[in-house]
Amino acid sequence: MKLQTLHELNAERAARRPAIIVTDVASGEQRLVKAGDFAADPLGPELSKQLRTGKSAMVEASGKKLFLNVYAPTAKLVIIGAVHISQALAPLARSLDYDVTVVDPRTAFASPERFPDVPLIAEWPDVALPPLNIDHYTAFVAVTHDPKIDDPALLHAFKCNCFYIGALGSRKTHGKRAERLRSMGASEADVARIHAPIGLAIGAVSPSEIAVSIMAEITAQLRLPPKEKEQAA
Amino acid sequence: MLNRDEDILRAAEDWQKAGHGVALATVVETWGSAPRPAGSSLVINDDGTFLGSVSGGCVEGAVVTEALDVIASGRPKMLEFGVADETAWNVGLSCGGTIRVFVEKVG
Numbered sequence: 001m002k003l004q005t006l007h008e009l010n011a012e013r014a015a016r017r018p019a020i021i022v023t024d025v026a027s028g029e030q031r032l033v034k035a036g037d038f039a040a041d042p043l044g045p046e047l048s049k050q051l052r053t054g055k056s057a058m059v060e061a062s063g064k065k066l067f068l069n070v071y072a073p074t075a076k077l078v079i080i081g082a083v084h085i086s087q088a089l090a091p092l093a094r095s096l097d098y099d100v101t102v103v104d105p106r107t108a109f110a111s112p113e114r115f116p117d118v119p120l121i122a123e124w125p126d127v128a129l130p131p132l133n134i135d136h137y138t139a140f141v142a143v144t145h146d147p148k149i150d151d152p153a154l155l156h157a158f159k160c161n162c163f164y165i166g167a168l169g170s171r172k173t174h175g176k177r178a179e180r181l182r183s184m185g186a187s188e189a190d191v192a193r194i195h196a197p198i199g200l201a202i203g204a205v206s207p208s209e210i211a212v213s214i215m216a217e218i219t220a221q222l223r224l225p226p227k228e229k230e231q232a233a
Numbered sequence: 234m235l236n237r238d239e240d241i242l243r244a245a246e247d248w249q250k251a252g253h254g255v256a257l258a259t260v261v262e263t264w265g266s267a268p269r270p271a272g273s274s275l276v277i278n279d280d281g282t283f284l285g286s287v288s289g290g291c292v293e294g295a296v297v298t299e300a301l302d303v304i305a306s307g308r309p310k311m312l313e314f315g316v317a318d319e320t321a322w323n324v325g326l327s328c329g330g331t332i333r334v335f336v337e338k339v340g
Contacts, residue, residue, distance in 0.1 A: 001245075001257055001337055002340070003246070003249055003250075003339065003340045006242065006245060006249070007246060007248050009242060009243055010243060010246055013242070021294050023335065023337075024263060025263075025309075025311060025335055028308075028309035028337055031338075054289060055270070055271070055272070056270070056271040056272030058261055058262050058271070059272055066334065067259070067261040069259060069271075069272050070272060116297075161302075165289075
């Protein structure tokens with residue numbers, strides 16, 4: 001690998017932007033393709049598929065054996081609400097390799113005893129969220145059930161292009177939330193991005209089961225191709 | 234898995250800039266129950282120091298030896314390791330899988 005290629009790759013990784021190194025294993029010829037350039041690349045569909053599935057693989061193209069080495073950022077999960085569901089959700093998400101952060105201004109909820117080993121921020125969303133640098137590779141869930149906390153958090157998430165936004169609450173609760181968010185300046189497209197009721201419909205009852213349904217929905221959003229994603233949602 | 238090789242590529246760049254000869258070994262294909270998936274990599278410098286893993290320890294020794302060759306010659310190499318491949322290599326994968334490892338010089 002040329003030093004220049006390695007340097008550019010490390011810069012993309014540091015900026016949490018995905019990239020793929022394409023290597024012709026017969027000749028050693030190599031190039032770096034940044035995610036933003038996939039659409040214009042002759043290997044576009046293959047590159048997009050490997051990035052979506054997060055798997056490096058050998059492909060054949062115009063008689064050449066090419067190795068596509070995928071470099072995707074670690075996905076983050078930001079949980080608004082240090083509630084019972086979050087106590088189940090945080091360890092489950094960590095086992096799926098997410099970097100998890102829990103935000104809740106209520107110190108009685110956001111206590112290290114309730115959340116061992118999870119970064120906790122006991123601040124209001126306007127203080128807690130900007131330093132987290134929430135980006136596309138972030139799943140964002142709001143589960144406090146308290147509009148004073150969830151609403152401003154969701155407004156922040158809308159600005160960050162997160163790959164997943166979910167909020168706890170029944171259809172009725174979500175209807176009221178949508179009205180509030182619109183009145184606070186959210187667009188129709190913003191509101192439509194919220195997965196609510198949160199999680200896949202698997203009949204989840206306990207906090208742990210709800211955590212499973214949330215992570216299943218987030219996984220589908222991360223891994224499925226766009227068409228199947230719509231069906232799963 | 235998404236976060237793999239975090240320090241490896243950084244080390245490859247740092248070692249190269251510090252004046253070392255450096256090689257990168259990457260699992261490019263696997264068959265059967267291979268210990269590490271495609272994309273797993275190992276970085277080696279001309280001291281024989283290495284970081285990362287291509288097999289969880291089964292074949293790293295042989296990869297490092299080959300990598301020193303690649304650093305010296307500058308030509309990339311494809312290595313194959315499998316439990317049934319005893320004639321070509323002295324080391325094998327105890328798990329019964331086969332892996333192909335691409336070794337290239339950095340710089």
